[in-house]
Amino acid sequence: VGRTEGIDLAVVAGDGIGTEVVEQGLAVLEAALAPSGTKLSTTEFDLGARRWHATGETLTDEDLEKIKGQDAILLGAIGDPSVPSGVLERGLLLKLRFALDHYVNLRPTKLFQGVSSPLADPGEIDFVVVREGTEGPYVGNGGALRVGTPHEIATEVSVNTAFGVERVVRDAFARAAARPRKHLTLVHKHNVLVHAGHLWRRTVEAVNAEFPDVTTDYAHVDAATIYLTTNPSRFDVIVTDNLFGDILTDQAAAISGGIGLAASANINPDRTSPSMFEPVHGSAPDIAGQGKADPTATILSVALLLEHLGFAAESAKVHDAVAADLATRGDAVRTTDQVGRDIAARVTE
Amino acid sequence: VGRTEGIDLAVVAGDGIGTEVVEQGLAVLEAALAPSGTKLSTTEFDLGARRWHATGETLTDEDLEKIKGQDAILLGAIGDPSVPSGVLERGLLLKLRFALDHYVNLRPTKLFQGVSSPLADPGEIDFVVVREGTEGPYVGNGGALRVGTPHEIATEVSVNTAFGVERVVRDAFARAAARPRKHLTLVHKHNVLVHAGHLWRRTVEAVNAEFPDVTTDYAHVDAATIYLTTNPSRFDVIVTDNLFGDILTDQAAAISGGIGLAASANINPDRTSPSMFEPVHGSAPDIAGQGKADPTATILSVALLLEHLGFAAESAKVHDAVAADLATRGDAVRTTDQVGRDIAARVTE
Numbered sequence A, B: 001v002g003r004t005e006g007i008d009l010a011v012v013a014g015d016g017i018g019t020e021v022v023e024q025g026l027a028v029l030e031a032a033l034a035p036s037g038t039k040l041s042t043t044e045f046d047l048g049a050r051r052w053h054a055t056g057e058t059l060t061d062e063d064l065e066k067i068k069g070q071d072a073i074l075l076g077a078i079g080d081p082s083v084p085s086g087v088l089e090r091g092l093l094l095k096l097r098f099a100l101d102h103y104v105n106l107r108p109t110k111l112f113q114g115v116s117s118p119l120a121d122p123g124e125i126d127f128v129v130v131r132e133g134t135e136g137p138y139v140g141n142g143g144a145l146r147v148g149t150p151h152e153i154a155t156e157v158s159v160n161t162a163f164g165v166e167r168v169v170r171d172a173f174a175r176a177a178a179r180p181r182k183h184l185t186l187v188h189k190h191n192v193l194v195h196a197g198h199l200w201r202r203t204v205e206a207v208n209a210e211f212p213d214v215t216t217d218y219a220h221v222d223a224a225t226i227y228l229t230t231n232p233s234r235f236d237v238i239v240t241d242n243l244f245g246d247i248l249t250d251q252a253a254a255i256s257g258g259i260g261l262a263a264s265a266n267i268n269p270d271r272t273s274p275s276m277f278e279p280v281h282g283s284a285p286d287i288a289g290q291g292k293a294d295p296t297a298t299i300l301s302v303a304l305l306l307e308h309l310g311f312a313a314e315s316a317k318v319h320d321a322v323a324a325d326l327a328t329r330g331d332a333v334r335t336t337d338q339v340g341r342d343i344a345a346r347v348t349e
């Protein structure tokens, strides 16, 4: 990847509002890359509910091989009520995260100027959650016996390895070390989930030696939801497991302007496969096709994509364009396209 | 139990602020029972950090047998930083909940008049969480291999049975049916934890047939944290698993005046063993012994205790006394004792 070689981008628009927001994300990406003359080649992948209904396929080996040949993935949203719960989540979205070894699920939370928070006194909100992406209760290591009988038993196994925990913890420390406050909070529930929790805790202690100027603390996941309500300013970088990260980042989105603004990156820091950039929100079938979806979360995900691919100045430009748009947004109602166009115009300015 | 036989109460004051808040809880309990002439016999159990340091014991078979002979348990708080994480939680608190089959962990959330919420626009908050108490990721069914090596693997197993899910879901439906709004929300994560999640979902559907006038809906746990921030009024009764219930009830406490007001009941609805009443908060060693702890959560837990033992009028009296105290509380700072005395006085009025 680079200015001369160009970017090969896999585009998975997906379901519902996914197509609408991805269109605007791509427009802003083009606008950001134009000045440098970097060529953007997109390949669309028809994945999601439509494909599953038509063929029964979620993500074939062939799809996966083609995606592996790209530099990055831009994903809109996956899921539709017409598909049984879990089929597309496990068979497509999580399959991508696991197969491409996206072990860092990065979710920045910032209360931008001009955005109102549902908290009466939000203070400054500017933290990033480093959610582990390839282990924990998300491994699909569950099962059920005697289903549908009074003797049914269903299990879900959270799997945590030193290998998997250490690499994400090290990534989180590096991110904390690069931020002004240099503070890392481990969130877990080690007083109940003692085996997994103690592995996480010992790992944070051990890796801290490599980053002596990063301060650390710990919060149980239940307490963390309290802090996110009463004092979110206390957080700088949060590192946590896959499930706790899922829960906390939705709450984090809620306190900082809502899911329409929450960006995420599924990163493979070793760059052995393409990373994936997607808004935290879902496919929102209730508002799909009406131009009502806010593309801002996708556009902020594009900023993360640019940063990951080494286009730091372009990333900052997109981020600043979003910030400027939000600062003047007020109560005006704009369509998905309009928001995308306005932000793209600011990028081009 | 009854007006004539009296109440045999096990008192586990525990650690930190536990002793302080339990003292006030007991004073209010005495005040509430006095008019009826019901005799309250308390037996104190020396359990918690002090006992563990002195003897290495958390909860012996003998302790447990004695506790089983009581009508109910009032618990303050368990835990101290001097005890390794998990020892008292698993060996004492959770052991009580599991051994006494407290399968309904009841946590009402109400924004009382006079209490300010950290939410800018909280609306009406009045819901109850029915948290499963004897299964899920809390079963202690985890383990670790090659601990301390780069090949360490730690697992935590969430165990869910038709038996266990059905009984708590039925209890939640009965509670919903008895409330004006008659609405039940299942919270889970069935798009990822498909085996456990689908068991919960099918169970709610099946038990709904017994309670046809209760309406139901579903929220993923991540989305539930958003609703608790933006629109908590949507909830009436929430039924959920042990871990999700732990997380959501701390957030619920945060939006409704804080952990100093959050009551809970660990109920065995079959009455085969004593139920246990405790504030949601912990032992707060940082403020212990200073008269700073708010005993209100414990006193509201006493109201739940009275209700469970059939003293409905007395329970209502305690609840109303707390409501009246909160309505006039303002910013005045009172000691733990003073708050207890003021509420007891209102009960006696």
Ligand SMILES: CC(C)[C@H](C(=O)O)[C@@H](O)C(=O)O
Pocket (backbone or CB within 6 Å): A089, A093, A094, A246, A280, B191, B192, B222
């Ligand atoms: C759709 C679902 C599988 C996904 C997750 O749980 O990770 C979503 O909630 C998210 O946070 O990206």
Ligand SMILES: CC(C)[C@H](C(=O)O)[C@@H](O)C(=O)O
Pocket (backbone or CB within 6 Å): A191, A192, A222, B089, B093, B094, B246, B280
């Ligand atoms: C102390 C801990 C084991 C406990 C729990 O997780 O259940 C507490 O957080 C609670 O909510 O009562």
